[in-house]
Amino acid sequence: xxxxxxxxxxxxxxxxxxxxxxxxxxxxxxxxxxxxxxxxxxxxxxxxxxxxxxxxxxxxxxxxxxxxxxxxxxxxxxxxxxxxxxxxxxxxxxxxxxxxxx
Amino acid sequence: xxxxxxxxxxxxxxxxxxxxxxxxxxxxxxxxxxxxxxxxxxxxxxxxxxxxxxxxxxxxxxxxxxxxxxxxxxxxxxxxxxxxxxxxxxxxxxxxxxxxxx
DNA sequence: AGATTGTATGTCAAATCTGATATATCGTCA
DNA sequence: TGACGATATATCAGATTTGACATACAATCT
Numbered sequence: 001x002x003x004x005x006x007x008x009x010x011x012x013x014x015x016x017x018x019x020x021x022x023x024x025x026x027x028x029x030x031x032x033x034x035x036x037x038x039x040x041x042x043x044x045x046x047x048x049x050x051x052x053x054x055x056x057x058x059x060x061x062x063x064x065x066x067x068x069x070x071x072x073x074x075x076x077x078x079x080x081x082x083x084x085x086x087x088x089x090x091x092x093x094x095x096x097x098x099x100x101x102x
Numbered sequence: 103x104x105x106x107x108x109x110x111x112x113x114x115x116x117x118x119x120x121x122x123x124x125x126x127x128x129x130x131x132x133x134x135x136x137x138x139x140x141x142x143x144x145x146x147x148x149x150x151x152x153x154x155x156x157x158x159x160x161x162x163x164x165x166x167x168x169x170x171x172x173x174x175x176x177x178x179x180x181x182x183x184x185x186x187x188x189x190x191x192x193x194x195x196x197x198x199x200x201x202x203x204x
Numbered sequence: 205a206g207a208t209t210g211t212a213t214g215t216c217a218a219a220t221c222t223g224a225t226a227t228a229t230c231g232t233c234a
Numbered sequence: 235t236g237a238c239g240a241t242a243t244a245t246c247a248g249a250t251t252t253g254a255c256a257t258a259c260a261a262t263c264t
Binding site for chain 1: 220221222223224225226
Binding site: 155157167168171175 | 209210211212213214221
């Protein structure tokens, strides 16, 4: 199982907070994935709260709907950078970000 | 001035919190850079607090000293992902991360 | 001075990520 | 049922990032 696949599995199949050690993720790896999941979850929540479609958010970000879908799915090909940029575009504040992460 | 250069300038020449609008950064762009600066600054602080050299941190991360130097310099070729992984390897907690960001 | 230790900077091939496109799925409404 | 709007998934060429390496710089020793 390559690391792409492994991360995809980890990111999709397991809920935030569940221990993912047994599929071979190091502590930092799983903590990092948790972080990504928190961000992608908040992205979806915030987008829906603002009644924005994926297409609209994509336009705001200068990207495509499919990439927004992947962001919200915490796809392994999506970086934290991209997630943060998306949240920032939606007007999320530093304080809110902090809350999401903690 | 290409965007790589512009970001490098922005990241290196300007302190956290200073308004960088006049060099043409959008609000999200500068907020994103602020975030990176906060993370890279904390990385250096935390590394030094733990009396770890760049070489040692590089080993922990499975990378090279030069890349650690670039992380701490908030080099534009360094992603937030990489900064976060470095902080996590140093044992920084979610709460601490939240504090860094907010 | 020379040696040593820690950090900075430039470059590059290989790996990864990005936006775009195509297509599929799902719900809802006429 | 079919059309429509929203979201999901697969793929890919081009762009960016990565680790590694070489080398330079700075401070601190003997």
